[in-house]
Amino acid sequence: MIGYLGTIAYKRHLKQGSFIQVYAPTEEANDAEKEEFYDVLQAVIDEIPRHDLKIVIGDMNAQFSHDRQGFEDITGPFASSKRLSDNGERLLSFCTYNNLCVGNTFFQNKLFHKMTWRSPNGLTFNEIDHVCISRRWRTALRDVRVFSAADVGSDHYLVRINLKLKLQRHEGRSETVRPFAIEKFKDQNIADVFTLQLSNRFQALADVTEIESKWQGFKETLTTCAQQGIVQRRGRRKEEWIKDRSWALIDLRKKAKKKRDQAQEVEDKETASRTYADLDRAMKQSCRRDKKDWLEKKCKEAQVAADRNDTRTLSLKTYQEPGVVPLFQLKTRMEITSSLHEEATKVGLHISAKKSKVMHIGAQVDMPRIKIDGSDIEEVSRFTYLGSTSGQDGDAEIDVKCRIGKATSVFQQMCKTWSPTSISLNIKLRFYTTIILPMATYAAETWKASARISHKVDVFHQRCLTVSSSQR
Structure with missing residues (x-):
């Protein structure tokens, strides 16, 4: 029901x-x-x-x-x-x-x-x-x-x-400074002109001794040369995918709209309306092409990062996990730990007792604690290493829950990718398979398969596909 x-x-x-x-x-x-x-x-x-x-x-x-x-x-x-x-x-x-x-x-x-x-x-x-x-x-x-x-x-x-809601005062918006189109520096002529202007203006700052005045002069000089050498990028930051060709069509469409609204004769108004419609159609096609090219570029970057296991690029967060000491025989592990600590001390290194963890796998027996410089290493029932969580009983359900939680969080942060109807379903699926799935199934080859784990993963997978495919 x-x-x-x-x-x-x-x-x-x-x-x-x-x-x-x-x-x-x-x-x-x-x-x-x-x-x-x-x-x-x-x-x-x-x-x-x-x-x-x-x-x-x-x-x-x-x-x-x-x-x-x-x-x-x-x-x-x-x-x-x-x-x-x-x-x-x-x-x-x-x-x-x-x-x-x-x-x-x-x-x-x-x-x-x-x-x-x-x-x-x-x-x-x-x-x-x-x-x-x-x-x-x-x-x-x-x-x-x-x-x-x-x-x-x-x-x-x-x-x-x-x-209890706290109502905030709405203040006026501050003027947004548009970023510079630094990609134009790839043109060697523009780069040479900018360098020449900058060097000439910096000579006038040689006699300035006050730090604050020197910094203000440096900032104003750099901004002025940049405004003269290159133009500021049009649009807001989220419109960086729009190319100059599309911006030119937007300007032409704006002029055509003004001409259509100012037309007095019926024949002139119809002609201006047809011109505006043609420019509007061409502008929208150009923007869709720009958006598709930009998304294809991002998909390729994500695919390259996934192929070389570059989790720093794929992941939105970097996880720093404590070190883990593997367990063998009691005598062996104590000897190995002591020997490693002695050798590390010779070269100026040391083992951190706070970051090192000990976990007993299998049967639980009373064993003396391993110590480093008199400090006991903490014994834990589970630990997370390189993004994967392990437990004493070898059950992977804890790790599966953690991975699904992280992947779901990233999926939610990418809501602006799933909701627009202008992005094709094929591109959405490529983002999903290159970013979300690798994060959810990280270290899946080490999971102990069970019906409960399969059900958890299947529910997560179906839910993501339903949300991403419904926004078409």
């Missing part, structure tokens, strides 16, 4: 938002019902302006655990459940795609004030009603707690949301 969806919009002091009341399918519902529910909910979210405040509230039938690795910005550290349910995973993906966070999990209330549902026999309590709010407005959410004393004739308790 699809949950009921209802929206209540408000507008006050130039702040507009929407409340969406939902009732999600239960945990026992099949995948088709769950996917259909989130498709309908996504359609409602898409109709709301992107910059508006969005609050999704209701019975999500989802549970979250304290383990939030990969979703630190989506859930807080105060979840009440011991496990992450399937509905919880779907809600995490939905929140990540739409830049939302689960507000309940960010407040440390008593457990009695967090449980929102009671079983009919009164023995089981769960937190399955949630408040999802735009991450931009999370600080406006002051508290979320349950009032069990309220008699509402339901097995769900009343949930109160304390929300």
Whole structure:
């Protein structure tokens, strides 16, 4: 059964938002019902302006655990459940795609004030009603707690949301300085003229002794020479893909529109209108060609980076992980660690006891701790190395969850790539296969295959394809 969806919009002091009341399918519902529910909910979210405040509230039938690795910005550290349910995973993906966070999990209330549902026999309590709010407005959410004393004739308790919005003053926009078209320096003639003008003007600054005056003179000289030698790039930064040919057609179309509006005779107006229509058609074709060429260039750069495993280029974040010490026999590993520390000391290096970790794999036995200069190396039950998370039992579910969380975050940051209808589906799929999939399946060859892991990856894959292909 699809949950009921209802929206209540408000507008006050130039702040507009929407409340969406939902009732999600239960945990026992099949995948088709769950996917259909989130498709309908996504359609409602898409109709709301992107910059508006969005609050999704209701019975999500989802549970979250304290383990939030990969979703630190989506859930807080105060979840009440011991496990992450399937509905919880779907809600995490939905929140990540739409830049939302689960507000309940960010407040440390008593457990009695967090449980929102009671079983009919009164023995089981769960937190399955949630408040999802735009991450931009999370600080406006002051508290979320349950009032069990309220008699509402339901097995769900009343949930109160304390929300406080701070209205900001809208100041006038500052003048935007357009960047210079530095690509014109590839022309040797322009580069030579710019260098000559710069050297001549710098001679006048030789007698200036004050640092502040010298810096102001240097900045003004550099800007003046650049304005004379090269032109500033037209358009805003996000319009850098437009070439000079298209800008020339835009100028011609603007002149044709002015001529059409000023025409007095019917024949002159019709001629000017045909000219304007022809220029408008040519301009749009030129812009589409420029956009396609620019996207093809970006796709090739991403493909080259993926082919040479350049994660620095593909990833939007750089992860710095602690060092890891492999474990063998107890005597062997202690000897190896001591020997390595002694040899490193001879050349001025040392092993960091804070960044090094020890993890026991397999049977748990009591072993003395490994020490470096009297400091114990921390023993952990799991660690993350080079972006891959490993556990004591060898289960890859933790790593899969972390990878999907990171890939979902990048997918959401690229929303401007999936939403425009001017970008073809083929180009969107190329971006998805060269950026999103490598991040989600990083180190997948080391995962222990299971039906649960396959289901997680399949749900993520289908969700991404649905979002990217629906924006055509």
